[in-house]
Amino acid sequence: MGVSISSVQTTAGTAGCLVKRKSDGKLCVLSNWHVLKDQEACLQQGKRDGGSFSGNFVGTSQGIPVPPSGGNVDCSLLVLDSDALVRPDILELGIPKGINTNPTQGMKVKKSGRTTGLTEGEITDTHAVISVDYGDGIRTLEDLILTTAMSQGGDSGSALIDENMNVLGLLFAGSDAITVHCKIQNVLSALQVELATGLQEPVWYSPVAIVIPYSISAGLAMPPPPAPPSGIKTPQLKASLDKQSYKAGEKMLISGAITDPDTQAGLDARGIQARSAGFSTSPWQSISDKDGKFSIPMITLKAPDQDMDFTVEISFAGDP
Amino acid sequence: MTHLADDQITFINDVIMKKSGVVGFSVVTQKRVKAGKVVDVDVVRIYVKRKAKPDAIKPEDVIDATIMGIPSDVVEVGEIVAQNSARLD
Numbered sequence: 001m002g003v004s005i006s007s008v009q010t011t012a013g014t015a016g017c018l019v020k021r022k023s024d025g026k027l028c029v030l031s032n033w034h035v036l037k038d039q040e041a042c043l044q045q046g047k048r049d050g051g052s053f054s055g056n057f058v059g060t061s062q063g064i065p066v067p068p069s070g071g072n073v074d075c076s077l078l079v080l081d082s083d084a085l086v087r088p089d090i091l092e093l094g095i096p097k098g099i100n101t102n103p104t105q106g107m108k109v110k111k112s113g114r115t116t117g118l119t120e121g122e123i124t125d126t127h128a129v130i131s132v133d134y135g136d137g138i139r140t141l142e143d144l145i146l147t148t149a150m151s152q153g154g155d156s157g158s159a160l161i162d163e164n165m166n167v168l169g170l171l172f173a174g175s176d177a178i179t180v181h182c183k184i185q186n187v188l189s190a191l192q193v194e195l196a197t198g199l200q201e202p203v204w205y206s207p208v209a210i211v212i213p214y215s216i217s218a219g220l221a222m223p224p225p226p227a228p229p230s231g232i233k234t235p236q237l238k239a240s241l242d243k244q245s246y247k248a249g250e251k252m253l254i255s256g257a258i259t260d261p262d263t264q265a266g267l268d269a270r271g272i273q274a275r276s277a278g279f280s281t282s283p284w285q286s287i288s289d290k291d292g293k294f295s296i297p298m299i300t301l302k303a304p305d306q307d308m309d310f311t312v313e314i315s316f317a318g319d320p
Numbered sequence: 321m322t323h324l325a326d327d328q329i330t331f332i333n334d335v336i337m338k339k340s341g342v343v344g345f346s347v348v349t350q351k352r353v354k355a356g357k358v359v360d361v362d363v364v365r366i367y368v369k370r371k372a373k374p375d376a377i378k379p380e381d382v383i384d385a386t387i388m389g390i391p392s393d394v395v396e397v398g399e400i401v402a403q404n405s406a407r408l409d
Contacts (some may be wrong), residue, residue, distance in 0.1 A: 012405035034402045048405045074402070105321075105350075115405065127323070130344035130367065131337070133401045140337070142347070146397075154405035175398030 002091035002112035002158065004046040005029065005078060007037045007061050008053055012046025014114040014157040016170055017096050018088055018196040019077070019188065027196060028062075029078035029086065030187070031157030032172045034134060036076035038063035044085075046114070048154075058085050064190055066134070072143040074172040075187045088199035092118040093161060099195050100166035101185045103145050108163050111171055113155030121150035121179060130180050132173045145169045145181040160184075167195060208237045208258075209313040236261045239274075239312045255295040258314055266292025274298060276310040322349045324364065328388045332364070340381045341369045343400055352393055363393035371396040 005015045013035030019028050036042055043051035044058045063076025080086060089095045091112045107123040125146035131138050145160065151174045160169035160181045169181030188194060239256030246252050254274045258267050274296045296312070324332075324347050332345050344367035352361040364387055371394055374382045383394055 006404075010404055010406075013403075032402075032404075035404055046405065125346045125350075125365070127348045128344055128346050128367070129333075129337075130400055131342075133399065135402065135406065140344075151403055153401075153403050156403040171403070173400050173402050175400045177396065177398045178400070180400060 001029070001087070001089065002093065002114075002117075003044065004049045004051070004114040004154070005031060005042060005044045005058075005157070006035060006046030006048065006051065007040035007042050008047065009037055009040055010035055010047065012048035012051075012114060012154050014112075014155055014171075015044065015078070015086075016157045016159040017090060017167055018086065018199065019191070019193040020196045021077070021079075022192050022194060027080055027083045027086070028193065029059075029080065030159070030170065030191075030193070031076055031078060032074045032170065033063040033066055033076045034074060034172070035157045036061035036063055036078055038065060038076065042078045049114075057081065062191075066139050066141070068137060068139060070140040070142065072141055072186045073170075073182045073190045074141065075170060075182065075191055077191055077193065088196070089201055090159060090161070094165060095199055095201055096159065096161065096167045096195060096197075097165045098167075098197060099184045099188070100162050100164070100168045101183070103162075103168050103183070107168075109147055109150075109168060110161050111150060111155070111158040113151060113158035113171065115152045115154035116150070119150040121147040123147050124178065128180070130173070132180065141180075141182070143183060143186060145183060147179045147181065149174060149177055149179055151179045208235055209311055210237050210239055211309045211311050233261060235259065235267055235314070236264075237312065237314060241310065252298045253295055254298065254310060254312060255293070256312065258292040258294065268292075272296065272312065272314045274310055274312045322362065323347060324349065324390075325388075328364070328390070331388050332366075336366060336383065336387065339383065340378070341372075342383070343367050343369055343397060349390060350393065352391070361391060364390045365393050365395055367395050367397045369397070369399050 001015045001017050004012045006012045016030040019030045040061045042059050042061050043056040045051040059078050059080040061076050066074045093112050103126045110120045112118045128144040128146045129142045131140045156172050158171040159167045167184045170187050171181050173180040236259045242253040346365040349362040352359045352363045
């Protein structure tokens with residue numbers, strides 16, 4: 001969420017947050033009608049950002065056209081082709097906890113959107129009527145939240161979030177001076193959906209590497225690595241050599257396991273590689289063993305005649 | 321902060337919103353803000369694209385100092401557009 005989406009007929013806006021259809025519990029992405037329209041194929045990235053039907057189709061829109069008379073919402077759902085296509089967290093913000101139906105003047109707010117990313121603002125009006133230029137005509141909407149300017153074109157569809165990670169509104173319009181949002185309760189009610197809650201934050205692992213001195217064959221304790229950014233775990237990596245000494249041309253096996261530091265569950269890694277000066281570097285291989293176990297064969301080009309280090313490096317899909 | 325009466329909202333919709341450059345209003349009264357300071361006077365906020373001196377605009381587009389008995393506060397907000405990325409062109 002917080003990233004570029006569009007329908008095949010529009011340019012690009014923002015995926016706001018995840019909601020569930022009340023009728024069948026179906027997971028959907030919330031955005032604006034003028035971003036997704038109604039009954040159209042939807043793309044992520046949006047069309048303006050290079051999205052095409054062949055490579056970026058993620059679902060179909062179900063929207064409420066904003067009539068010339070206005071109303072109080074500009075909203076649409078992206079009904080996902082598969083729940084696995086989305087992450088529940090809003091980029092740079094996290095997973096919304098709930099909704100806040102009581103915005104107040106002066107309240108500090110933020111949003112994460114396709115064009116300006118994470119921005120902050122302050123509520124200046126909680127009961128506004130505003131005429132918005134849609135390009136094909138002016139529509140006057142009511143019961144809107146106004147904030148200080150915190151958006152540009154392409155941020156439409158962003159969720160307006162309070163300081164406690166509750167959703168207050170759905171950004172849809174703005175100028176150089178203000179940003180305009182529909183109230184979240186009006187949006188959820190119009191679309192017959194509720195905020196999707198109880199979703200799990202995805203766990204991200206930092207790349208990790210350890211060094212195995214040749215003279216020691218046991219898996220060894222390394223000094224703790226620097227703390228990764230919050231929300232990213234440093235996985236536990238253990239590795240050892242299979243023998244104490246090797247002859248030239250002999251197969252050398254580095255084996256070990258990569259696990260979650262808290263749960264000890266084995267991890268799927270994108271790539272693992274071992275290397276050492278004077279030795280063939282192993283090709284990157286993936287780890288898919290459910291216990292996170294791996295073994296990397298290396299050929300000793302010459303018998304090691306001095307202490308040396310073997311470095312084992314692991315990276316994960318989506319590494320920051 | 322008081323909600324405007326129905327007849328006040330109707331008047332603003334039918335008369336004030338028809339004036340050139342007016343893009344919105346607040347349906348609740350606000351305290352007036354003068355030179356960055358809050359003054360204890362309830363006003364009805366009228367949002368306009370650009371503020372201008374009364375003698376620079378047509379007489380029929382001038383916003384009355386008092387609307388249905390409530391002092392008006394004209395706030396400049398610029399041109400408000402739907403913010404899909406077509407607006408970046």
